[in-house]
Amino acid sequence: xxxxxxxxxxxxxxxxxxxxxxxxxxxxxxxxxxxxxxxxxxxxxxxxxxxxxxxxxxxxxxxxxxxxxxxxxxxxxxxxxxxxxxxxxxxxxxxxxxxxxxxxxxxxxxxxxxxxxxxxxxxxxxxxxxxxxxxxxxxxxxxxxxxxxxxxxxxxxxxxxxxxxxxxxxxxxxxxxxxxxxxxxxxxxxxxxxxxxxxxxxxxxxxxxxxxxxxxxxxxxxxxxxxxxxxxxxxxxxxxxxxxxxxxxxxxxxxxxxxxxxxxxxxxxxxxxxxxxxxxxxxxxxxxxxxxxxxxxxxxxxxxxxxxxxxxxxxxxxxxxxxxxxxxxxxxxxxxxxxxxxxxxxxxxxxxxxxxxxxxxxxxxxxxxxxxxxxxxxxxxxxxxxxxxxxxxxx
Ligand SMILES: Cc1cc2nc3c(=O)[nH]c(=O)nc-3n(C[C@H](O)[C@H](O)[C@H](O)COP(=O)(O)O)c2cc1C
Numbered sequence: 001x002x003x004x005x006x007x008x009x010x011x012x013x014x015x016x017x018x019x020x021x022x023x024x025x026x027x028x029x030x031x032x033x034x035x036x037x038x039x040x041x042x043x044x045x046x047x048x049x050x051x052x053x054x055x056x057x058x059x060x061x062x063x064x065x066x067x068x069x070x071x072x073x074x075x076x077x078x079x080x081x082x083x084x085x086x087x088x089x090x091x092x093x094x095x096x097x098x099x100x101x102x103x104x105x106x107x108x109x110x111x112x113x114x115x116x117x118x119x120x121x122x123x124x125x126x127x128x129x130x131x132x133x134x135x136x137x138x139x140x141x142x143x144x145x146x147x148x149x150x151x152x153x154x155x156x157x158x159x160x161x162x163x164x165x166x167x168x169x170x171x172x173x174x175x176x177x178x179x180x181x182x183x184x185x186x187x188x189x190x191x192x193x194x195x196x197x198x199x200x201x202x203x204x205x206x207x208x209x210x211x212x213x214x215x216x217x218x219x220x221x222x223x224x225x226x227x228x229x230x231x232x233x234x235x236x237x238x239x240x241x242x243x244x245x246x247x248x249x250x251x252x253x254x255x256x257x258x259x260x261x262x263x264x265x266x267x268x269x270x271x272x273x274x275x276x277x278x279x280x281x282x283x284x285x286x287x288x289x290x291x292x293x294x295x296x297x298x299x300x301x302x303x304x305x306x307x308x309x310x311x312x313x314x315x316x317x318x319x320x321x322x323x324x325x326x327x328x329x330x331x332x333x334x335x336x337x338x339x340x341x342x343x344x345x346x347x348x349x350x351x352x353x354x355x356x357x358x359x360x361x362x363x364x365x366x367x368x369x370x371x372x373x374x375x376x377x378x379x380x381x382x383x384x385x386x387x388x389x390x391x392x393x394x395x
Pocket of ligand 1: 011012013014015016039040041042089090091092093122123124127
């Protein structure tokens, strides 16, 4: 996926430096050429040797050390980079870049690059909330630097709060989203639904479906990377929360309906990628249903959220998904007309290596006057293609 891409990773002196080892390893597995620059402080936490072994490239720490080649190294890496990730990014490094200080190899190379720069801050919650750190972050965002928001949770210093480096998988997904996507949705509000709803039968059982939620989560990542203000309404999944996205967790089709219409009016773009149950039990048994009693299920229709959105939408752009196992295009086109949707993303769920639970998808993006086939690609790449089509209609 990242063949021919060069990613430079800056590692600074935070306790989360060990997580960057996994970030480097994952980016290598995706095919990227990875170079690591460490600060002196970072080398107190993790050995350059470990990064060298994982990246298969020399690690640079000392700006004045004998160079590995005739290139001026900070300039050569600054030019080579398709994207520059600093993870973890200390308060110190953020402060230096925000104020134009270039006094070591990492801060100098960050300053010299024209590539997109992404900071993944990680620090103690009080440090993160310090108004000087926050002002530096705002200043850098205004200058076009991108950020992966830290997670809330248990911090190595023994406190709880916002400041944790997200899991390496999430740092990689956000970095790749920033790499793939232009920043063309700034100021737009995007609502995305994801996952499969669960309709309760009794206190322990439910009717569900096999949607993993991956497609919706990748759409949320790409929308965020393109600069949108993203709300993700998610039915249960096992996925990491996309960084910087507002997430609302629901279980049932009714809860999904209530939350979508709570946020619907203020959105510029709504994408219904969730697999919402069409039917729900007429009543939920108070106690666990005993097998000796036999079981007949009486079901009733849930609200068709997509159709209702189509009927009530104004200028808003509405995107639906059609998971079909036969007559893919025909069924999707019918859905497009019936529900007054701007785009239908049709995917063939009968294919074994794409669709539900897979990391890959193969779709056709259908609008009233066009039909674009997207060849098999990762769900993140497919999400990016979907937003490229959407973005064309916004200009
Ligand atoms: C054990 C330990 C853990 C630290 N963790 C962090 C951290 O998570 N985030 C941070 O901003 N600074 C942290 N620091 C402070 C930085 O190491 C210090 O500010 C240093 O000057 C950063 O240098 P650098 O930005 O050049 O890497 C920690 C220091 C120690 C001793």
